[in-house]
Amino acid sequence: MPWREVSVMEQRREFVRLALQEGANRRDLCRRFGIHPSTGYKWIQRKQASQELIERSRRPRTSPARTAAELEERILAVRDAHPAWGARKIASCLERAGHSSPALSTIHEILRRTGRIVPAPGGPPATERFEMSAPNLLWQMDFKGWVRVGNNVQCHPLTVLDDYSRFDLCLQACADQRDETVRDRLRTTFRHYGLPDAVFVDNGSPWSDSSGEHWTRFSVWLLKLGVSVIRSRPYHPQSRGKDERFHRTLNAEVFALRCFRNLTAAQDAFDAWREVYNFERPHEALNQQVPASRYRPSPRMMPDRLPSPEYDSTETVRSVSTTKSYVHFKGRLWKVPQAFGGERLAIRPLSVDGQYGVFFAAHQVATINLTNGKSVGDVPEQVSAISPG
Structure with missing residues (x-):
């Protein structure tokens, strides 16, 4: 109702008083007050019935198509257990547990209505992707930006992701980004999962040398193990998009939800979340399957002794x-x-x-x-x- 004056209730009362006078031209009054005749007659009828002239809720008295309360509770329980998960992952979890799932739009609306959803910053995600054809052909490796834990200590999360399966092979709370720190963590990873054909890294430390030389003792160590080093193009972090996206998920599901008193506490949280990520969390890029469903360890075992290159006697x-x-x-x-x-x-x-x-x-x-x-x-x-x- 486009009332033109400051007090809506006063306008309604004045309109009704004038409209109820003997001989009043009600349609003309509607034009003068700038309201539709059906609206004017509605207020007249309410006044005659001794009803208040306030707006009534237009919400339906019943909602027969509303999701059952029990199902809403299941949806919210999954969301509360994993606050960063969206409708697709929640639906997949419900179906895997043997429960029926409503439409994704319904789950999204339940999350929005109950205040559990926060609009993502920025625009839509990038859609241009590449993917290896099998596990262990390429591992993406990088340090997530450091975060501060208790006692003013820096935590540098080292992440290694299999390109094909998105399986998280290594998630370590490191105190620094030194060569030997990375090698120490990778030795354990290689013993558990075998050796990849290649690793995909950026142009920062410790993958590159501060002097500008690309070759480092770290990359030579990998070559001795038969692991090739592939570098992303400078200033193109999107080429390592899977690992970058993993960092964003790590931030949303771990760092955004808690603080850690030291590196040990951070590592404990990493270990617990890594199990969820690899074996429970549905992955949209994998058609809502978990990364572990697509990953198999490499048949190339980590050697007990670091081999040296062999050359022909005529060389x-x-x-x-x-x-x-x-x-x-x-x-x-x-x-x-x-x-x-x-x-x-x-x-x-x-x-x-x-x-x-x-x-x-x-x-x-x-x-x-x-x-x-x-x-x-x-x-x-x-x-x-x-x-x-």
Whole structure:
């Protein structure tokens, strides 16, 4: 009702008083007060019946299609146990437990109506994706941004995710991001799940060296285990979208809900949540299946001793000094990446005359160019060709 004055109730009372006067032109009054005739006659009838002129609720007296209270309680129980889960995951859990599930829109409305849903910030999620064809072909690895726990200690969560299954292989509360810290955690992971074909990392520490060289002692360690290193394109974190999305889920379902007094308490929470994530939490990208349903350990076992590369007896093999990263070839010293200090490298001719490749096993790490007397820096590890951006 478009009443034009400040007090709606006063306008209604005045309208009704005038309309009930003898000889009043009620339709003309409706026009003057700017209301529809049906609205005007409604207030006149209520006044004649000695009823209040207040607005009445338009809510139906009965809702025969409303979800049963027992089912609502089940939905809210799942949500309360997992506050970051949405309608799809809740529906999947109900069906897996043998209960019927209403439409996803109904579950969403129940969550909204009971104040358990918070609109997600930002726009719709990215839709461009890639996926390996089997487990252990590629593991995505990264540190989630650090968080502060009790006693002003920093917690650096190390995460390793299988690209095909989204199975969380490693979730560790680390005190730092040093090379040896990562190796120590990965040794345990490799013993439990075997070795992947490749790991997918960004260009930060400890995967890259602060001097600008891509090769690090960490990546050389992986090469000795037969694990290739693939780097994402600089400034393209979306290429490691599965691990980035995992970090967002970790933040929503663990860090947003509690604080931790120390790293041990954080690790206890990680271990408990990791079980839920891998074996209970339905994953939308897996058609609401759990990651464990698609993951199998790698048949490539972690060796007891770190192997060294083997070269043919006819090859030119040089040992790199532990103090200066050079190899001696054709009467000169040639620069190689510092990460290969103390290692044995093979020098093999390339298809271009006057050029030789410096190889660590099957991986070319530098190029020697006899025509200009210089070595071409280091040959970096493989840069991802699967970056969507």
